[in-house]
Each structure stands twice: as C-alpha cells, then as structure tokens.
Amino acid sequence: MTDHAHDLAALREATDRLLTATAKIDDAALAEPSRLPGWSRGHVVAHLSRNADALVNVLRGLPMYADSETRDRDIERDASRPRAEQQADLTATAARFVEAASDPADWSRTVTLRNGVTDSASRVPFRRRVEVELHHVDLNVGYELEDLPDEFVAREIDFLAERFGGHPDVVSTGLADDTGRLWTTGGGAEGGPVAVRGTAAELVGWLSGRRDGAALTVEGGTLPALPPL
Template sequence: MIDHARDLASVRDATERLLTAVTKMDNASVAEPSRLPGWTRGHVLAHLARNADALVNVLQGRPMYASAQARDADIERDAPRPLDVQLADLRETAAGFQETGAAPADWSRTVALRNGVTDSASRVPFRRWVEVDLHHVDLGIGYELEDLPAEFVEREIDFLTERFGGHEAVPSTSLTSEDGRIWTTGGGAEVDPVTVEGPAAELLGWLSGRRDGSGLTVKGGALPALPPL
C-alpha cells in the first residue's frame, strides 16, 4: 500500500539533496549542457520548478499544464535565469508542493495527469520524488544512479517494468538484480524470453533511458529496445 505521507517526506529529503548540490554551482555551470539532449542544466532546474507547480494543479483538480506548448515555453523562458533565481524558484515551488500535500484530502481519488494519464492521488508524491531524484542525476554534477536510495530504485524499476509490461514492441524480458530481485516486463512479441541481469542501478538506467545497458548481462537474445517514456 502506498504511504503518501512517507513519500512526501522522501520528496522533501530528495529536494534538500538537490538544493544542497545546486547551491555549489555557479551561473556558468547552470548554462552548461545537462545529460538530457538539448537541455542545459538551467532547463532541468526550470522543469523541476514548473513540475512542482504542475503537480499542485493535479492535486487541486486543475489541468496539470495549460497545454504542452505552454509547458515547453515556460521551461524555455525560465532556463536562462541566474542561479540565485533558479534556487529561489525551486525552494518556493517545493514548499508549495509540500503544503498542498499536507492539506487534508481524499488520497484514494483518481487524478488526471498529462496526455490522458490518470492515477491515484496517493501516487503523486512518488511521481514528484522520481522527478527530483532522476533529474538530479541528469544535471551531471556528481549525483549518480548508484547514489539513489535503494527503496527508490526498487520502486521505480517496479513502475517502469509495469509500464512496459505487455508492450507489443518489447519482447518478454526477465530482469534480475544482483541481490536476487526479479521483475518481468514486455511480452508483446512472441519470441523466447530474454534474461537481463545486473546491478539495480544499471537496470534502472536502462529502463529509464539513462544508460545504454552495456553494464548488464543479457542472455537469450539481444537487449530489447525500449520505447521512449
């Protein structure tokens, strides 16, 4: 069972890790490329701030973004801002998300996200945790997939393997981490199952499109190509 209050605390911890790291940057490093194609670190920071606002909208029953175009335009507008402005925005929007999350609410209700996706309100704090911690990695400032909390890694692998489960373009695939945890995904293509083994951080990196899978051992065929998230 999802514990939204515990996840809100984890979001707060992840945000503090992010802010502590970003505080050590300077204006020049904010303008440098991130690990996400076409985005500077400023784009990543702007996205994180606007995503906090967007998830407040979700929890309060409003559209997540006015439109896809407005979302992209806001990120482009905010990306070039100096470090102090980025930090102030991150702090303010993170506090707004925590305040909204602390308000009395029916956490079992269904909420609307982007592109017709719906989910339980109780999962929204974990979705924010994903944004904060994975994009912290995307900044390329010393925080790596191996530094992510073990609980986070396991739960995000749970989520991504479920997302690709039954996908017609992904062959049946079994994933095994070094500690013996097993997941299954794919299953759309009628071929012999593929087995993928390796450290949990490498599995997450491959599933999330952040690593090419070269750190994994593949048996029974080639490493499946995953559709974009």
C-alpha cells in the first residue's frame, strides 16, 4: 500500500540532496552535457523545475502540461539560464510541490498525468521522487545509481516491471537481484522465459534505459530489448 506521508518525507530528503548538488554547479558546468542524449545539465534542471509545477497542476485537477510542444519549449527556454536563476527556480518549485502535496485531500482519488495516464493521487509524491532521484543521477555530478536508497530502487523496479508487464514486444522475463528479490515482467511477445540477474542498481539502470544491461547475467535467451519509457 502507498504511504503518502512516507513518500513525501522521502521526497524532501531526495530534494535536499539534489539542491545541495546543484548548488555546487557553476554556469560553465551547467552548460555541459548531462547523461541524457541532447540535454545539458541545464536542460535537466529546467525539466525538474517545470515537472514540479506540472505535478502541482495534476494535484489541482488541471492538465499536467498544456501540450507536449509547450513542455519541450519551456524546458528549452529555461535550460540556458544562469545557475543562480536555475537554482532559485528549482528550490521554489520544489517547495510549491511539497506544499501542494501536504494539503489535506482525498489521496485515494484518481488523477490524470501526461498522455492520459491515470493514477492514485497518493502515488504522485513517489512519481516526483522518481524524477528527482533519477535525474540527479543524470546530472553526472557524482550521484550514481548505486547511491540511490535501496527502498527506492526496489519500488522503482516494481513500477517498471509492472509497466513492461504483458508488453507485446517483451518476452516473459524473470528478474532477480543479488539479495534474492524477485520480479516478473514482459510476457506479451513470443519466446522466453528469460532470467535476468544482477544488482538492484544494474536492474533499475537497465529497466529505466540508463544502462545497457552488460553487467547483468542472462539465462534462457538474450537480454530483452525494452521499449522507451
């Protein structure tokens, strides 16, 4: 069961780590490439700010973004701003989201996210935490997948395994980390089952498209090619 209060507290901690890291990035470093193809670190920070505002919209029953073109344009517009302006925006928008997510509300209600995806309002703080934690890694400033809290990694593997469950392009796949935790995914394509084993960090890196899976052990076939998120 989703624990909204726990997720909000964990989000605050993740955000504090992120803000401490971005405060150390100067203007030149902000303009350098991130780990996301085609995006500078400035693009990642701008996206995080705009995502916070978008999720406030979700909690208020408004469209997450006006449209994809507006989302992309706003990120591009904000990516080249000076570091001080980016940091102030990131700090303010993060605080606005926490404030909105702390208001008394019916957290069992269904909300609509991007591209018509729906979810329980209670899961929105965790969705924001995913953005903060994984994009912190994408900044390439010394925070790695191995540094992510174990509880977060396990839950993100849960989420991604569920997302690819039954996907028509993914064969039946069993996942296991080095502590013995198990997940299943895929199953919509012919073939398999395939067994994929590795550390939780390597598994979440592969599932989220941040690592190529070369460090994983595969039995029963080849490592499935996952569709983009």
